[in-house]
Every structure is written in structure tokens, then in C-alpha cells.
Amino acid sequence: MTSQSSRHPADDGKPSARLKAFWRFRAKLRALYHGDSPAAVRFRLAVIGVDxxxxxxFIAAPFLRDTRxxxxxxxAVAAILATDLAARALAWRSLKSWIRRPIVLVDLFVLLTLLFPTVLFNLAFLRVLRIWTLFHSDFFWETIGQRFDDTRWEDVIRAAATLITFVFVATGFVYTIYVGEEGGVSGYVDALYFTVTSLTTTGYGDIILPGMGGRLVSIVIMISGITLFVRFAQALFRPYKVRFSCQVCGLARHEPDAVHCKACGALLNIPNEES
Structure with missing residues (x-):
């Protein structure tokens, strides 16, 4: 028979002091990342500033790469990003659901390019995907963009962030693959110039990517760039529709002053500043 004095302290089923401290730490992180207190808002604004x-x-990296x-x-950037991602993971309700989010997967890939800069050197240009993850995250819109959440400006900013991200990703790809090759790409600015002229279909012809692969890359940049630019223009100029799901048919977008759903005729109760 085991004596009372020989029992392990954890055998009584109570959590240890270390586990309690960990739970308190997670609760504090959750309050900072998802809370509404003034301290939490200031903390999230600081995090967005760091982002x-x-x-x-990341944008200036091609110009700094040859410096000591x-x-x-x-x-240092890798340490900051790793700390932020670890804190976000602890603040989330479930690690499994957090790591499955596409935005998180992109951020983890960006972290890998920072942790292994020599191995993943040719993929470093994908770090600018952080632009897309920031401006498409609930973290941003629940903090600095809360005033414009579910408005025209959210659509405009998201579309602009996607377009800008594409421009820098395409520029980084052209610079990584074709710098020093025949065609005139001698530096990062040349790669950016080629991307912008291809995206706008200006095509001055002073820089041409060599070979069939270069032509295919040019075609992808032109088609994708024009598509994203048209989407940005639509978000900026087309008549705005509010996001409100119809309880009957599920139609998600309606006119701001709509009373009935135009798809099924059901009565709507779209909230506004006056209601």
C-alpha cells in the first residue's frame, strides 16, 4: 500500500502552479489580441505598426542584400515574426484551427524564408505576401480598420493590397530568375519597371524576357495584372452594395437602402447608422 506521504503532488488532479501560470498567460494574450479594452487596442496598433x-x-531587401x-x-525580423506568430497561436482558441488558416500558412512560409535565408534564397521575394496577409486579416479590420469594416473602403483596400502584392511578387520573380540574363534586366528597378509596363500593357520593348519561358511569364503578368487592376477599379467605382445575408435565399450583397431581397423578395432588416 502506498503511503500518503509518497503520493506525487499532481496525483490529486489539481493543475500545477506552472500550468496555472501558462493558462493566465494565454488568457492575457487573448485579451490583448482579441479584447476591446483601450490597452488591447493600443497593443494591436503597435503590432500593426511593427507589421x-x-x-x-521586405520591399527594401533587394537593395540591402549586399550590405553587412x-x-x-x-x-532580427525572423525573431520578431516568430514571436508574433507564437503569441497569436497561443491567443487563438485552438491551435489546430489557427494553423489551418491560409493567412497563417503564408506567414509561416515567410518565416521559413527568414530562418533559412541561404537555402530559400530564391524564394525570398515571396516575403512581400505579408502585405496581403496583413490587409486581409481580421486582426487589421477589427483594430485600425474597424470604422471601415464591411464598407466600400474595405473592398478597395483589400483589392489595392492584392494588386500591390502581385506587383512586388512578380517583380521579385523576374529579378530572381532573369537578372543578368539577355533582355535588359540588370537590377531590381528594371524588374519593377518591366512588371509595371507589362501589367499596364504599355510594352515599350526596351526590356524583354528571353526565351519561351520569358514570354509565358510576360503573358501571366499581363493577364493577372489586368485582372487585378480591373477588380481594384470595380471596387473603387462600381455602386456599393452592403454585406447582409438574406435569411431566405442567402444572397449576401444588397443595395444600401434595400427593403426586400431582389432575388426572393424576402423582407430585409439591414442595419445602418440610423437604426
């Missing part, structure tokens, strides 16, 4: 600085570093400060900066 913008990281994005600026680039590698220490790269590792």
Missing part, C-alpha cells in the same frame, strides 16, 4: 515596418524591410547589416536585420 508595416517588416513589410517596408542585411543578415543581422534578417535574423
Amino acid at each position: 508595416l515596418v517588416l513589410i517596408a524591410f 547589416a542585411f543578415l543581422p536585420l534578417d535574423l
